[in-house]
Amino acid sequence: QIQFVESGGGLVQPGGSLNLSCAASGDISYYVMAWYRQPPGKAREWVAMIARGGTTTYVDDVEGRFTISRDNARNSVSLRMNNMIPEDTAAYYCASRPLGRNLWGQGTQVTVSS
Numbered sequence: 231q232i233q234f235v236e237s238g239g240g241l242v243q244p245g246g247s248l249n250l251s252c253a254a255s256g257d258i259s260y261y262v263m264a265w266y267r268q269p270p271g272k273a274r275e276w277v278a279m280i281a282r283g284g285t286t287t288y289v290d291d292v293e294g295r296f297t298i299s300r301d302n303a304r305n306s307v308s309l310r311m312n313n314m315i316p317e318d319t320a321a322y323y324c325a326s327r328p329l330g331r332n333l334w335g336q337g338t339q340v341t342v343s344s
Contacts, residue, residue, distance in 0.1 A: 232332040234324050239338030250309040250338060251326035259302040264327040265309045267320035268337070278309060279327050281316055291317070301343040314342045 236251040250265070264279035278288050278298040286298050296311040306322050321337040 232258065232326065233265065234260075234333070234335040236296075236322060236324055236335050236338040238309065239322060241341045241343065244315055244344050246314050246341055247279055247310070248340060248344070250311070250324075250340075252307040252335070254305040254307070255342045256305065258300070258305050258326070261326035261332075263307045264325060265296075265298060265307070265338075266317075266323045266325065268323070269317075269320040272289075272340075274326060280307070289341070300330055304311045311340075314340075316342045318342045 235253045236250060238248060238249065242248050262279055262281050264276045266274050266276045268274040276344050277292050278296050280286050280298045280300050288296060295311065295313045298317045300307045318340060319342050321339050323327040323334060325338060
């Protein structure tokens with residue numbers, strides 16, 4: 231089992247940027263990795279994923295604004311978020327996709343507000 235620990239969230243103004251980081255407790259090189267988010271009162275959904283070879287995929291809402299990257303040597307995944315909008319407000323999580331036997335982290339809260 232791999233445990234994920236997210237960090238880097240906070241309060242940002244509309245149009246601003248944030249970098250989220252995710253540290254994994256084990257080897258992530260065999261997994262597709264993803265960032266998920268859960269807005270208040272809504273279900274968790276994936277927003278960006280990166281394949282083992284580095285191919286990235288995004289949902290339409292974040293395409294062109296978010297960038298996911300991975301560092302297998304450091305067992306870490308990052309999410310760069312630009313041109314943020316209030317609808318990006320959510321708790322953000324990283325995990326393998328699918329989660330399988332791995333464990334969700336606590337997430338990191340992102341709030342976009344003026």
